Amino acid sequence: MKNSIAVIATGNLHKLQEIGEILKDFHLQTKSMKDVGLGDLEILEDGETFEENALIKAKTVMKKTGYMTIADDSGLEVETLDCQPGIYSARFAGENATDKDNNEKLLQMLEGKPLVERRARFVCVIAVVMPDGESFTVRGELYGIIGFHPKGDKGFGYDPLFMTREYEGLSLAEISPEDKNKISHRGKALDEMKKVLSERLRSE
Template structure:
């Protein structure tokens, strides 16, 4: 059994990772599982890649084990790709996503159609015990909806509208979302890269 630490305290992310990579010989554990919740990780990178590597390396330096970390966020073209790498901290880390989502909708009140284009980006970084770093990136294109819709998903999912599906990512079933999501794509690519190593 290979244990992989996921450098996150976000249970929703842990759930998605376990749903996407179904392997009996890999055990994904969170920072909480490992008693590492109090480790301070300073995400001061300018890109998703830099932040994902910072997170993974910080935990790998402490544990000496395989660590993966993701950095993901929403890029809204009308807002010059904001909130981007600041997605989790946008309007303050403790601000509820309903407030963040409705704020973005308000900022786009004059935008129509393709002007509302946006994407979810996810970068996964994996740090191996020998210090080798592997990264993968996944994206999904969509638009900002006109109101929050859907009870599934989390974060910005209720306002991320997929024209080809006619719904937001929060209206998709977890299985359908994982098949097309930015995290699903980045994780699947990472899994393929790790297959020869694990």
């Protein structure tokens, strides 16, 4: 693998640290988009699924750098809303929507619906593209329900509305980051990525 470097295609520092920790086990040097001169790169994510968008990001960066690249795409799917907001989770209420805007729109769309019709899941897909163009994706999911009003201040995005099965009666924004990481969709996807990457690198 070219110089044993992996580029993590995100500007999110938390993701950089989280993925970087896992890649230490593979003796890979991690680089951010900024590290490889792509800090201002804007990638058009025009796929129709989380998998497609994650691959678009990873393939674009790999082609520009020649290094193994890792990218993710994630969001919330609500069963009764035909899996909305899905890939549009970050901009559900508009291109410049805030978390509060998105949460308010979701609550409006679910107004009057009982808990049994508020089932939802968080999805995280991670794409890995190798320097030779070979690629794979892995997926992690977290199931729960959408509450009737926001609760807690520890999370971000839709966390204040998402009630987990693992911590009954609590939203993701009411549990500690450590507890959230133990059950999170991203954590599950990262575990799967680690397994697949271990097999791929061992066979090289």
